[in-house]
Each structure stands twice: as C-alpha cells, then as structure tokens.
Amino acid sequence: MTYRDAMREALRDALRRDERVFLMGEDVGRYGGCFGVSKGLLDEFGPERVRDTPLSESAFVGAGIGAAMGGMRPVVEIMTVNFSLLALDQIVNNAATLTHMSGGQLAIPLVIRMTTGAGRQLAAQHSHSLEGWYAHIPGLRILTPATLEDARGMLWPALCDPNPVLIFEHGALYNMEGELPEEPPEVDIESAMVRRPGDDVSLITYGGTLWKALAAADELAGEGISAEVLDLRVLRPLDDAALEASVTKTHRAVIVDEGWRSGSLSAEVAARLTERCFYDLDAPVERVCSEEVPVPYAKHLEEEALPQVDDIVTAAMRTVRGQVPQAAEAGRV
Amino acid sequence: MSAPAPTAEHARDLLREMVRIRRFEERCVELYSASKIRGFLHLYIGEEAVAVGAMQALAPGDAVVATYREHGHALARGVPSDCVMAEMFGRVEGCSGGRGGSMHLFHAPLRFYGGNAIVGGGLPPAVGLALADRMRGADTVTACFFGEGAVAEGEFHESMNLAALWRLPVLFLCENNLYAMGTALERSESETQLTLKAASYEMPAWSVDGMDVLAVEDAVRRAAVSVRAGGGPSFLELRTYRFRAHSMYDPELYRAKEEVERWKQEDPIERLVAAVGDLSADDLDAVESEVAAELDAAVAAAEAGSLEPASDLTRHVTYEGALA
Numbered sequence: 001m002t003y004r005d006a007m008r009e010a011l012r013d014a015l016r017r018d019e020r021v022f023l024m025g026e027d028v029g030r031y032g033g034c035f036g037v038s039k040g041l042l043d044e045f046g047p048e049r050v051r052d053t054p055l056s057e058s059a060f061v062g063a064g065i066g067a068a069m070g071g072m073r074p075v076v077e078i079m080t081v082n083f084s085l086l087a088l089d090q091i092v093n094n095a096a097t098l099t100h101m102s103g104g105q106l107a108i109p110l111v112i113r114m115t116t117g118a119g120r121q122l123a124a125q126h127s128h129s130l131e132g133w134y135a136h137i138p139g140l141r142i143l144t145p146a147t148l149e150d151a152r153g154m155l156w157p158a159l160c161d162p163n164p165v166l167i168f169e170h171g172a173l174y175n176m177e178g179e180l181p182e183e184p185p186e187v188d189i190e191s192a193m194v195r196r197p198g199d200d201v202s203l204i205t206y207g208g209t210l211w212k213a214l215a216a217a218d219e220l221a222g223e224g225i226s227a228e229v230l231d232l233r234v235l236r237p238l239d240d241a242a243l244e245a246s247v248t249k250t251h252r253a254v255i256v257d258e259g260w261r262s263g264s265l266s267a268e269v270a271a272r273l274t275e276r277c278f279y280d281l282d283a284p285v286e287r288v289c290s291e292e293v294p295v296p297y298a299k300h301l302e303e304e305a306l307p308q309v310d311d312i313v314t315a316a317m318r319t320v321r322g323q324v325p326q327a328a329e330a331g332r333v
Numbered sequence: 334m335s336a337p338a339p340t341a342e343h344a345r346d347l348l349r350e351m352v353r354i355r356r357f358e359e360r361c362v363e364l365y366s367a368s369k370i371r372g373f374l375h376l377y378i379g380e381e382a383v384a385v386g387a388m389q390a391l392a393p394g395d396a397v398v399a400t401y402r403e404h405g406h407a408l409a410r411g412v413p414s415d416c417v418m419a420e421m422f423g424r425v426e427g428c429s430g431g432r433g434g435s436m437h438l439f440h441a442p443l444r445f446y447g448g449n450a451i452v453g454g455g456l457p458p459a460v461g462l463a464l465a466d467r468m469r470g471a472d473t474v475t476a477c478f479f480g481e482g483a484v485a486e487g488e489f490h491e492s493m494n495l496a497a498l499w500r501l502p503v504l505f506l507c508e509n510n511l512y513a514m515g516t517a518l519e520r521s522e523s524e525t526q527l528t529l530k531a532a533s534y535e536m537p538a539w540s541v542d543g544m545d546v547l548a549v550e551d552a553v554r555r556a557a558v559s560v561r562a563g564g565g566p567s568f569l570e571l572r573t574y575r576f577r578a579h580s581m582y583d584p585e586l587y588r589a590k591e592e593v594e595r596w597k598q599e600d601p602i603e604r605l606v607a608a609v610g611d612l613s614a615d616d617l618d619a620v621e622s623e624v625a626a627e628l629d630a631a632v633a634a635a636e637a638g639s640l641e642p643a644s645d646l647t648r649h650v651t652y653e654g655a656l657a
Contacts, residue, residue, distance in 0.1 A: 053495070054495060063495060099651065101447065104432075105439055
C-alpha cells in the first residue's frame with residue numbers, strides 16, 4: 001500500500017460513513033485526481049458526491065465553506081498549495097473568520113486537502129511549501145500527515161472538527177510504500193509524535209522532511225549521537241508540550257522545514273523553544289530550511305535548494321559538538 | 334410589465350419596513366457623530382426598496398448572504414433592530430456578539446450569513462449554501478446580495494459560472510448603485526450592461542427599477558419561483574442609488590450634487606406613497622411613531638447593553654458548540 005492508497009482509503013471510508021461528506025475539486029472525478037488520490041471514487045459514489053469543478057479555486061473553496069455552513073461535510077481538494085493562493089480570500093477572510101465574526105454562531109466543518117512541497121522537478125509554481133503561512137492564521141487547523149497511518153487516519157477526525165482544517169500532503173510521499181493493519185489505526189489531530197526516541201539532540205520536523213530527519217538520525221547513530229525525531233504533525237495549533245518535553249530532555253534542537261527560513265514555521269518553533277526552554281538549551285537552536293530561492297527546475301539545483309540528510313547531520317553535529325554554526329560564521333541571517 | 338397593486342395592508346408593511354431602515358440609518362449617523370458607533374459605517378439610505386422588496390419574496394427557510402452595507406438587509410429579513418443596534422455599539426447582546434460590527438451582521442437561526450466586507454467574497458459561500466440545500470433535498474433558495482462593484486471581481490464570474498453549471502438555487506441580486514465606493518460603473522467596466530454578463534453564464538437576467546419596491550418584490554418573486562423549482566440560478570440587476578456618502582469618511586468628490594438631487598426625486602419611500610393612493614397621512618404618522626418607538630427602545634437597550642469581558646477575547650476563534 002502507498003501513501004496515495006492510504007489517503008484514498010481515508011476518503012472512501014469517510015464517504016461511506018457519513019452521507020454528508022462529499023469531495024470536490026479540479027479533476028477529482030473522471031481524471032481520478034491530479035495525483036491519483038481519488039481514482040475510482042467517482043464510480044463508487046457518483047457525480048453528486050465526487051464533483052469535478054471548473055478551474056475556479058476561489059469559487060469551489062468558497063462553495064465548500066458555504067456547504068459546510070449549510071450542514072454538509074465537504075472535502076475540497078486543491079491541486080497544489082501554490083494554486084490555493086487563488087482561494088486565499090476564501091480561506092483567510094471567510095473560513096478562518098466567520099465563526100468569530102458571527103460571535104460563535106457558525107461552524108465551518110470543512111476539510112481542504114492540497115499537495116505541498118518539492119523534489120519532483122516541477123519548478124517554482126508547483127513546489128513551494130506554504131503551509132507555514134497558513135499556520136499563521138487563527139481559526140485554521142493545519143495538518144501535515146507524513147506517514148501512512150496519518151494519511152489514513154487524519155481525515156476522519158478532521159471532518160469531525162467543527163472548524164476548517166487544511167491537510168497538506170507532501171507530493172514526494174504519494175508513492176511511499178508501507179503496511180497498514182486491516183483495522184485502520186486511530187490517530188489524533190492534536191499532538192506531535194516522537195517517531196524515534198533519542199537523548200542528544202531533537203530533530204523537529206513535519207511532512208516530507210520527516211523521512212530525511214529519520215535518515216539523518218540513522219547516520220548520527222553511526223557517529224555515536226542519539227537523535228530524537230519529533231514529527232510535529234499539526235502545525236496549528238503547535239504542540240508546545242511535546243516540543244518542551246523533547247528539548248528539555250535532549251537540550252539541543254535542529255528544526256528541519258522545507259519552507260524558507262525567513263518568517264517561517266521554523267522561526268516560530270525556534271522562538272517558542274527560546275521562550276519555553278531557554279535555560280535547558282546547551283547549544284543554539286539550528287535550522288535546516290530551503291534556500292531562499294524559488295524552487296528551480298534543474299535536478300541538481302533543486303536538490304541543492306532543499307534540506308538534505310547531510311545538512312541535517314551537519315547541523316545536529318554542530319549542536320552536539322559545540323561548534324559555531326556555519327550560518328553565524330558566514331554572517332548569514 | 335407593471336407589478337400588481339398591493340393590498341393596503343401589504344403596502345403599509347412595505348412602507349413601514351422602508352421607514353424602519355431609513356430611520357435606523359439616520360439614528361446610526363447621529364450615534365456615529367456622538368462616537369457611540371465607530372469603525373466603518375455604510376448607510377443604505379436610498380436603497381431601501383431593494384432589501385425590503387426582495388425579502389418579501391423569500392420563504393422562512395431561505396438563506397441570505399449580504400454585503401458590508403447590510404443593515405437594511407438584516408432588518409428587512411427580521412433580525413431584531415435591538416440586536417442590530419447593540420452590534421453597532423459593540424455590545425455582547427449584538428447579533429454577532431460585538432465581534433462583527435456594522436459590516437458583519439449575522440443571525441444563524443434566520444440563516445442570515447452576513448455581512449461580508451470583501452467585495453465579491455460572499456458569492457462563493459452563497460453558491461455553497463445553495464449546493465448544501467440542494468444536496469440535502471431542501472427546496473430553499475439562497476439570496477446573494479452584492480454591489481455592481483463585485484462584477485469586476487473574479488469571484489463574481491467564478492461563482493456565476495459554478496452556480497449555473499450545477500444549476501444551483503441561487504438568486505444573484507446585484508444592487509447597482511452606480512458607484513464602487515467612488516468609481517463609477519463606466520470607469521470600471523468595459524461592458525456596463527450587467528445583465529449581459531449574467532446571460533453569458535446561461536442564466537435568466539433582468540434589470541429592475543430598484544427604487545420601486547413593488548417592482549423589486551415582483552421581480553424577485555418571479556425569479557425565486559423559477560430558482561426554487563429547480564430552474565437554476567437567476568440574476569437580477571436592481572438599479573438603485575445611495576443618497577449618502579459611501580461611508581462616514583467620504584467627501585463625495587466623485588459625483589455631482591445635481592446627480593444626487595436628481596436621484597432623490599426617485600426616493601423609494603415617496604414613490605411607494607405616491608404609487609399607493611390610499612395611504613393616508615394618519616397611516617404615515619402611525620408608521621413613523623411605531624418606528625420611532627421601536628428605535629428608541631433599540632438605542633436604549635444598546636446603551637444599556639453589556640461589554641463582553643476582555644478575558645473572553647480569544648473565544649469564538651473556533652466553534653464552541655458540538656456538531657450534530
């Protein structure tokens with residue numbers, strides 16, 4: 001089973017469990033989803049519940065908001081986070097505000113799924129990681145399933161949430177293979193999760209870079225460094241307690257984020273660590289982020305732009321071995 | 334085709350509703366000057382026939398989506414004037430608990446969904462409300478009000494197309510008051526005949542004299558019948574005019590005083606009185622005193638209303654109730 005299959009199973013399960021659930025988006029029906037996630041669902045559930053939309057992100061996301069207010073449980077698929085910017089008005093000005101502006105009268109039980117991230121040579125209009133932007137917005141819940149369990153398990157609790165939930169699926173994960181038990185695992189949409197326990201340094205990440213962090217932890221183990229890997233899973237609201245628990249144990253932190261460094265989610269996490277764990281830190285907090293460049297097409301340049309396992313290993317070793325971070329040496333900000 | 338003559342009782346109802354809105358707005362100006370109301374305040378004076386006429390044609394379960402100039406829509410839809418006024422005062426008794434203000438009036442039990450201050454931003458949710466109603470098998474319609482300025486937004490075109498494509502029960506009610514804030518229609522649209530834009534989405538589209546409450550009611554009623562019966566969305570252009578400035582900060586440099594005066598000759602309240610011969614001076618006086626008493630009470634209640642404790646500030650960012 002792949003991550004794509006797990007996500008499809010989650011959709012199928014939700015469509016079966018609650019007749020108010022429906023899926024809409026560009027090419028989710030006849031085409032089967034631009035990344036193949038919804039393949040077969042049109043045949044199984046029909047065109048009323050698996051709705052192909054025009055290329056009108058603002059209208060169909062806004063229609064999802066209206067349908068949620070009207071008692072349905074829409075799942076809206078946007079092809080990529082870059083395209084979601086065409087619906088930013090609806091997501092930020094409506095989905096995130098209507099409950100509050102109405103004095104708490106309106107629930108918006110809406111799920112919006114979209115692909116994020118780079119690594120597939122799709123260049124600068126299909127590859128960005130803007131989930132950190134959305135994590136800035138009160139009123140939204142931001143999920144980043146990185147495992148098959150979360151791909152399979154996060155959708156249903158997201159649909160049960162009376163508030164808008166955005167699910168970011170890293171495009172490089174769709175073909176990831178794995179096993180899931182017959183009975184789908186129940187997961188929460190509240191907490192971060194330790195994917196690998198360790199004592200010397202916390203590698204804090206989410207989404208597509210979880211697997212790079214885990215590979216880095218393997219390499220670090222070879223160097224005699226025990227790295228803990230914390231998967232944030234939920235970017236808003238952040239699980240402060242899990243961050244604190246990990247870093248007060250390891251005393252060192254490397255944040256790995258495929259978003260850009262400036263004004264980013266990694267900056268938010270770093271700030272919270274200094275607010276909550278300053279006196280527990282034995283080294284400056286390190287960040288491994290994408291280079292501040294629109295993601296390029298050429299393979300070697302794209303790889304250079306993205307956080308890689310070696311970068312994570314190097315940063316973790318700096319925190320443990322007490323060397324001055326390269327970024328500071330080079331005068332980078 | 335002229336609208337059918339109303340009964341005396343109905344004419345009196347229409348008159349009272351328009352006078353309620355007019356006087357409510359005048360109170361708001363006074364209270365704004367007295368600093369009781371702050372923020373942006375957009376008055377509906379001159380446009381009363383649109384909301385009042387349109388609401389007559391809606392059934393109780395229908396949904397309404399309005400704009401930031403929506404005091405009139407809320408009042409005409411039945412949101413009590415005291416909770417609208419309390420909202421102006423930022424009181425917890427307000428129809429949005431003081432969180433929304435003048436531009437964001439909500440009333441969930443009446444399916445009054447705001448109060449949207451992003452021009453064009455209300456159209457996509459209106460399409461979604463109609464979609465939900467249809468998927469749930471209800472025969473309700475969603476009335477979506479917006480100004481002619483919204484026609485320049487992509488959200489207008491996306492929403493019109495989607496509603497028509499899926500034959501959803503949306504009544505698109507375009508209040509053409511000729512100015513998007515200060516920008517005249519002919520300065521912002523290459524095609525100023527708005528019904529042509531709607532017709533390009535294969536939906537019925539008419540222009541209506543928006544200063545004639547009887548014409549508005551009649552047109553919206555006809556359109557609602559078709560929409561409710563599953564005929565897909567309809568578009569009405571309601572030609573109207575705002576007699577006052579865009580907001581309290583508008584010196585009105587963009588239009589001539591003579592133009593405003595000319596439109597005031599079309600005052601929808603006076604036109605109704607003229608059209609319905611049997612409204613007596615006593616009737617008018619009675620309406621005025623009923624409305625004055627109602628608004629006195631609304632203002633007094635708002636004055637006496639309570640402020641939400643600041644310790645509750647972060648409430649309602651997420652929904653606190655349970656979902657069915």
